[in-house]
Amino acid sequence: MVSLKEKLLSDFEGLKIDDREADRLFIDTQKEAVLSLLSYLKKAGYNHLAMVSCTDWIDEGKFELVYIVNAYLSGDQVFGKKEKKCIVIRTKISRQSARFMTVMEIFENAEPYEREMHEMFGIDFEGHPRLTPLMLERDYKIPPFRKDFDTLNYVNNTFGKIPSIEQRKEGLK
Amino acid sequence: MRELELYYGPQHLGMVGNFSITLQVEGDRIVKASANPGYLHRGFEKLMEQRTWMQNFPLVCRINVVEPDHMELIYAMGVEKLAGIEVPERGKYVRSIYCEMARVASHLFGAWAYANMLGFDTVAHWAMYHRDLLLDMFEELTGARVYHIYLRPGGVRRDFPDGFTDRLVETLHKIGGKVPDYNATFFENSLFRKRAECVGIVNREEALRMGAVGHTLKATGMAYDIRKIEPYDAYDQIDFDIHTREKGDAYSRLLAIRDEMIESVHMIFKLIDKMPAQGEVCTKTPNPFKWTIPAGDAYVRCESSRGELGLYMVSDGGSKPYRVHFNTPSYNHGLTVLEKALEGESISDVGNIMISLYVVAPEIDR
Numbered sequence: 071m072v073s074l075k076e077k078l079l080s081d082f083e084g085l086k087i088d089d090r091e092a093d094r095l096f097i098d099t100q101k102e103a104v105l106s107l108l109s110y111l112k113k114a115g116y117n118h119l120a121m122v123s124c125t126d127w128i129d130e131g132k133f134e135l136v137y138i139v140n141a142y143l144s145g146d147q148v149f150g151k152k153e154k155k156c157i158v159i160r161t162k163i164s165r166q167s168a169r170f171m172t173v174m175e176i177f178e179n180a181e182p183y184e185r186e187m188h189e190m191f192g193i194d195f196e197g198h199p200r201l202t203p204l205m206l207e208r209d210y211k212i213p214p215f216r217k218d219f220d221t222l223n224y225v226n227n228t229f230g231k232i233p234s235i236e237q238r239k240e241g242l243k
Numbered sequence: 244m245r246e247l248e249l250y251y252g253p254q255h256l257g258m259v260g261n262f263s264i265t266l267q268v269e270g271d272r273i274v275k276a277s278a279n280p281g282y283l284h285r286g287f288e289k290l291m292e293q294r295t296w297m298q299n300f301p302l303v304c305r306i307n308v309v310e311p312d313h314m315e316l317i318y319a320m321g322v323e324k325l326a327g328i329e330v331p332e333r334g335k336y337v338r339s340i341y342c343e344m345a346r347v348a349s350h351l352f353g354a355w356a357y358a359n360m361l362g363f364d365t366v367a368h369w370a371m372y373h374r375d376l377l378l379d380m381f382e383e384l385t386g387a388r389v390y391h392i393y394l395r396p397g398g399v400r401r402d403f404p405d406g407f408t409d410r411l412v413e414t415l416h417k418i419g420g421k422v423p424d425y426n427a428t429f430f431e432n433s434l435f436r437k438r439a440e441c442v443g444i445v446n447r448e449e450a451l452r453m454g455a456v457g458h459t460l461k462a463t464g465m466a467y468d469i470r471k472i473e474p475y476d477a478y479d480q481i482d483f484d485i486h487t488r489e490k491g492d493a494y495s496r497l498l499a500i501r502d503e504m505i506e507s508v509h510m511i512f513k514l515i516d517k518m519p520a521q522g523e524v525c526t527k528t529p530n531p532f533k534w535t536i537p538a539g540d541a542y543v544r545c546e547s548s549r550g551e552l553g554l555y556m557v558s559d560g561g562s563k564p565y566r567v568h569f570n571t572p573s574y575n576h577g578l579t580v581l582e583k584a585l586e587g588e589s590i591s592d593v594g595n596i597m598i599s600l601y602v603v604a605p606e607i608d609r
Contacts, residue, residue: 096540117451118451118454119454120551120553121543121553123555123566124568125557125565125567136572142451148294155473156542156544158540158541158555177454178452179452179453179575181578182575204280205281206284206575215289221286
């Protein structure tokens with residue numbers, strides 16, 4: 071039997087696959103291949119998009135998008151059926167022009183995740199029907215989950231400095 | 244008929260926590276619903292990047308107010324995976340018992356919320372009282388009633404006190420003895436069935452398409468449970484069933500929750516029977532102030548009482564996490580499934596459907 075890793079390596083170019091964990095498969099890929107890879111995996115039975123995440127590698131000047139897919143297995147099925155239970159797909163996009171394609175056509179439930187990534191990291195997902203704010207109510211110059219967003223600075227500038235206990239004692243006198 | 248926009252929430256009976264929803268209604272039928280979270284957004288994931296691995300425990304449990312224990316578990320599992328720590332045998336059992344206790348307490352809270360919402364006040368009081376009995380057990384074990392901070396990477400903070408398992412069994416028998424009363428007054432009550440049956444139907448195809456997990460999927464006949472698919476802790480040591488229902492409506496979802504709660508109690512008995520009598524409950528970990536974890540990333544998942552709970556965690560080799568992202572079951576249920584399930588339903592059923600999806604608002608916002 072050909073393993074999933076071998077199949078993927080023969081069908082796609084430029085994949086870096088790490089399978090040292092028994093039930094995980096970490097795949098590093100070029101950003102162009104993500105959509106075809108996701109639809110390939112969906113056809114292969116990995117029909118559940120568990121999450122979409124993002125890491126800000128500020129030193130490299132890249133955002134790393136992470137798509138985690140797994141199979142909807144039922145408790146009655148033989149669990150050995152799917153050899154790797156979770157597949158983690160990682161791809162890097164430029165931090166300067168942070169844009170990517172939406173995967174909603176393949177996995178409908180990517181919608182809120184991509185909306186959140188848009189809000190928190192400022193990534194534009196082309197083809198996403200509603201990139202409106204999800205959680206936040208204020209406008210941020212730098213999207214708040216980026217590494218260069220200084221939380222302390224932001225709080226001081228927006229809400230004013232909180233006086234120290236000594237200063238407050240002085241004020242009371 | 245004229246279409247109107249109706250703001251529902253953020254304070255309403257359909258949700259534990261604050262969460263609003265904008266409804267487009269025609270008469271009393273809902274044409275379109277759009278969820279509006281963010282009232283409880285505290286930026287925990289960002290805050291965790293600035294605190295050490297161990298300092299984050301008081302934060303993770305606050306992500307889900309109703310059952311903080313699975314949040315602790317998933318975070319501890321993430322750190323263990325990245326640092327390559329193993330949990331000792333007895334520690335695994337203690338963890339599993341603790342998490343099943345949390346599941347029962349959380350489902351009792353869910354029963355309270357549902358009964359309270361529909362006006363079954365007696366049942367609501369029972370459920371709250373029985374949850375309180377379990378909170379007493381948590382207090383004895385951990386010193387706290389709601390946020391226990393009991394799990395830690397490598398195991399648990401302390402072993403069970405003397406005679407704890409006997410008292411736990413006694414408490415569970417006390418709660419279990421009330422199940423026929425719960426059935427008669429609530430689960431099989433015709434008034435309740437009239438409100439909940441054939442309401443908010445999410446069929447299996449829709450549920451799979453929208454990424455539903457947990458009881459929403461179990462109510463459509465899919466026994467999708469991480470404890471079976473990818474057993475963690477001591478779940479591969481015992482035999483247990485996943486209870487499913489077929490219809491996918493609000494009533495099936497609640498019955499799936501009830502069955503899971505009863506199964507959890509049986510699981511606790513089995514775990515106590517099989518637990519090694521002696522042994523360590525925690526692996527020694529480095530000094531938390533100087534603890535650095537090798538660079539890498541990990542995805543771990545467990546079955547919380549609401550469904551598959553995941554955590555993607557990245558370390559850059561430092562003393563703090565580089566990135567933490569929780570994938571909570573309520574996120575999918577509250578934002579994707581809820582919007583779909585509300586379409587075409589009446590305004591009076593909004594709270595009913597929301598609560599049957601068992602969404603906890605702080606878990607969405609994090």
